[in-house]
Structure formats: structure tokens, C-alpha cells
Amino acid sequence: MTPEEFTALLDTYGADLTRWPHAHRQGAQRLLQVSERARDAFAEAQMLDAVLKSPEPGLSSARRQRLTDAILDNLPDEPATRRTVREPEARPVRGESGFGAAIVRPLTPLWVVCLGFGMIVGVILTLGHAPAPAPQSAEGGWVENMAFYGGL
Amino acid sequence: MDTLAETRQPALTPEDTTDEALMLRVQDGDKIAFRLLVGRHIDRIVGTARRIVGAADAEDVAQDVFLRVWTARAQWTPGQARFRTWLYRVAVNRCIDHTRRARPTSIDDVPEIEDDAPGPLDTCERNEDANRLHSAMEHLSEQQRTAITLYYHESLTAAEVAEIMGLRLNAVESLLKRGRQKLRTVLK
Missing domain, CATH: 1.10.1740.10 (RNA polymerase sigma factor, region 2, helix turn helix motif)
Structure with missing residues (x-):
């Protein structure tokens, strides 16, 4: 291992040789025994390691308690979790209960038939009285019409 | 509830x-x-x-x-x-x-750090070291800062850092190397 390779590895993995890949550890130790330049770089790297590993000042007990309480107080109450998934509660539909339900529910097929009949009549009347289509060149085509009616 | x-x-x-x-x-x-x-x-x-x-x-x-x-x-x-x-x-x-x-925040906006440390001198020194390091870390990219913090401060392996950051191992090694080189220059 050359001193340049050693410095590059120091920059990547730091001065704790136990954190280096196995393949490079022995070479590094051999180099440290023979190269003063490598030893200097290693000493410098150890100082930088110490700065980087220095513990952050801890929270005071009171501050930790306040922060923990703030977190617990702000937890949302949604219940769904991995193991206890609960179906959302069904929202009551108007007319689903009481007097409304007694009338609406038995007559539902009748309402559907009336709606379908109305749609068919509407289509027939529209086709019977449809105006002649305007020439595309004069009116500017469907794109302009769509734009006018807010389709775009 | x-x-x-x-x-x-x-x-x-x-x-x-x-x-x-x-x-x-x-x-x-x-x-x-x-x-x-x-x-x-x-x-x-x-x-x-x-x-x-x-x-x-x-x-x-x-x-x-x-x-x-x-x-x-x-x-x-x-x-x-x-x-x-x-x-x-x-x-x-x-x-x-x-x-x-x-x-972006200036150093003046940074609040004093409370600590349970035994003495005020010790606290002051530690806060000073921490502030010096924080200032130096501001010279790094966000990714370099994150990789350096997880590797050195949290003592995670480069592979764990890669998993956490969602990067390949060689990308993390590159972040560690460049970040450390920059810190070496800034902290001199």
C-alpha cells in the first residue's frame, strides 16, 4: 500500500482501522510501521475522528420531558395499524333509516325504471329536432366551440 | 381515546x-x-x-x-x-x-444548548466544540453531512448508511471521502 492509497482510505473510513475493509487492514498496519508520512496522516486523522465522534450535548431532563410530552400530546388518533386494520365506519345515507327508508327502499326499482324511460324519451326528442350542423370553416370548428363553453 | x-x-x-x-x-x-x-x-x-x-x-x-x-x-x-x-x-x-x-440561519439564531453536564466550564467547552463542528459541517453538501453524521456520530457502518440513505455503498464511500476531505480543510 502506498502512502497515497493509505490517505485515500483514511479519508473514506476514518482512523479506526477496525472499520476498514479486511483486505486493507494488514497493508495499512505494515505501512504505519515503516512510513513516517503515513503516521503523521494517521495522527491527524485520529484528531479529526475525535471531533466527529464527540457527543452532542444532551438534553436537560426538563427539556427532554417537555419534548416527549409535546410529541405524545400531538399524536393523531387514527387507529389503523398493520395488525388491527379496522374498516372505516359507514356514513349514514339520507333516507336509510326511519320513515324515509320505509318508503324509498321498496320503490328503488321503480325509480330506476322511470329514470331510464325519461332518458330514452329525451334522446328521441333531441334527435327529432336537432338543428343542421354549421359549416366548420364558418364557425371555427369544435375546438373553438369547446373553448367557448369552457371545455378546455 | x-x-x-x-x-x-x-x-x-x-x-x-x-x-x-x-x-x-x-x-x-x-x-x-x-x-x-x-x-x-x-x-x-x-x-x-x-x-x-x-x-x-x-x-x-x-x-x-x-x-x-x-x-x-x-x-x-x-x-x-x-x-x-x-x-x-x-x-x-x-x-x-x-x-x-x-x-438559512445565522449562528446568532442558534439557541443555547441546555445540558445536564456536571460543570459550566465543561458544558461551555463541549458547546464550543459542537458549535465549531456545526459551522464546519455547513460547508458540506446535505448528503455529505448526512453520511458523515451517521457514520461517525452514530457509529453506523458504511453499508448501514447506504441502506438508510437509499444509496449504493460506493456512493456513500465517496460522500464520506469528499466530506471528510472538506472538513479537514475547514477545521484546520
């Missing part, structure tokens, strides 16, 4: 004391277990956030991290990822979100 969620759970036993066991209870809505997890990790998460986003916002970010852990608790899968790795992934994501929407 809270009381109900807490009282439904059986009492915590010594087997429940690992992070993973607590997290399983948290997934069932156990807020007592969650309080234990928060108490266990909050100092480290605040410390990590101080290095990545700065001291001024670290506690806000930490609060955000644990709220996210709670709301995303169903996403943690036992056996797939250690809780600690998953927690750091959440923390790193919250830090990134924070720095993307945050304004």
Missing part, C-alpha cells in the same frame, strides 16, 4: 424491552410503549438533527420524526429492518424535507 388505547394493552414485561418488541406494541396503538421508545431515542435523534439541519431547528425536526414514526408505524416490518435503521431513515427523510423548505 388515549386512555382506552393505553389500558387495552397488557402490562409491559421484560421481554418487551427491545425496540422491536416495543414497536410491535406501538403498531397496536400502545402509547406507553411509544413513550418508552421516544425516551430511549430522542437524545440521539436531536443530536443527529443538530448536525444535519443545525441546532436551531433540531428539536422541531426530532418532534416531527417521532410523529412520523407514529403515523407510519404500520410500515415498519419486523425482521425486515432493525427499528434503529428504520428510525434513522425516517429521521434523514425529515431532515431532508426540513432543509429543502428552511431558510
Whole structure:
């Protein structure tokens, strides 16, 4: 291992040789025994390691308690979790209960038939009285019409 | 509601004391277990956030991290990822979100750091070292800062850092190398 390779590895993995890949550890130790330049770089790297590993000042007990309480107080109450998934509660539909339900529910097929009949009549009347289509060149085509009616 | 969620759970036993066991209870809505997890990790998460986003916002970010852990608790899968790795992934994501929407802060905005350390001199020295390091870290890119913090401050392996950051190992090694080279110059 050359001193340049050693410095590059120091920059990547730091001065704790136990954190280096196995393949490079022995070479590094051999180099440290023979190269003063490598030893200097290693000493410098150890100082930088110490700065980087220095513990952050801890929270005071009171501050930790306040922060923990703030977190617990702000937890949302949604219940769904991995193991206890609960179906959302069904929202009551108007007319689903009481007097409304007694009338609406038995007559539902009748309402559907009336709606379908109305749609068919509407289509027939529209086709019977449809105006002649305007020439595309004069009116500017469907794109302009769509734009006018807010389709775009 | 809270009381109900807490009282439904059986009492915590010594087997429940690992992070993973607590997290399983948290997934069932156990807020007592969650309080234990928060108490266990909050100092480290605040410390990590101080290095990545700065001291001024670290506690806000930490609060955000644990709220996210709670709301995303169903996403943690036992056996797939250690809780600690998953927690750091959440923390790193919250830090990134924070720095993307945050304004730059000056050192004057940084609040004094409270500490339980025995003496004021010791506290002062440690805060001075921490401030010097924080100033130097501001010269790094967000990714370099994150990689350096996780590798040195949290003593994670480069492979773990890669997993947390969602990067390849060689990308993390490159971030560590360039970040450290820059710090070496700045701290001289």
C-alpha cells in the first residue's frame, strides 16, 4: 500500500482501522510501521475522528420531558395499524333509516325504471329536432366551440 | 381515546424491552410503549438533527420524526429492518424535507444548548466544540453531512448508511471521502 492509497482510505473510513475493509487492514498496519508520512496522516486523522465522534450535548431532563410530552400530546388518533386494520365506519345515507327508508327502499326499482324511460324519451326528442350542423370553416370548428363553453 | 388505547394493552414485561418488541406494541396503538421508545431515542435523534439541519431547528425536526414514526408505524416490518435503521431513515427523510423548505440561519439564531453536564466550564467547552463542528459541517453538501453524521456520530457502518440513505455503498464511500476531505480543510 502506498502512502497515497493509505490517505485515500483514511479519508473514506476514518482512523479506526477496525472499520476498514479486511483486505486493507494488514497493508495499512505494515505501512504505519515503516512510513513516517503515513503516521503523521494517521495522527491527524485520529484528531479529526475525535471531533466527529464527540457527543452532542444532551438534553436537560426538563427539556427532554417537555419534548416527549409535546410529541405524545400531538399524536393523531387514527387507529389503523398493520395488525388491527379496522374498516372505516359507514356514513349514514339520507333516507336509510326511519320513515324515509320505509318508503324509498321498496320503490328503488321503480325509480330506476322511470329514470331510464325519461332518458330514452329525451334522446328521441333531441334527435327529432336537432338543428343542421354549421359549416366548420364558418364557425371555427369544435375546438373553438369547446373553448367557448369552457371545455378546455 | 388515549386512555382506552393505553389500558387495552397488557402490562409491559421484560421481554418487551427491545425496540422491536416495543414497536410491535406501538403498531397496536400502545402509547406507553411509544413513550418508552421516544425516551430511549430522542437524545440521539436531536443530536443527529443538530448536525444535519443545525441546532436551531433540531428539536422541531426530532418532534416531527417521532410523529412520523407514529403515523407510519404500520410500515415498519419486523425482521425486515432493525427499528434503529428504520428510525434513522425516517429521521434523514425529515431532515431532508426540513432543509429543502428552511431558510438559512445565522449562528446568532442558534439557541443555547441546555445540558445536564456536571460543570459550566465543561458544558461551555463541549458547546464550543459542537458549535465549531456545526459551522464546519455547513460547508458540506446535505448528503455529505448526512453520511458523515451517521457514520461517525452514530457509529453506523458504511453499508448501514447506504441502506438508510437509499444509496449504493460506493456512493456513500465517496460522500464520506469528499466530506471528510472538506472538513479537514475547514477545521484546520
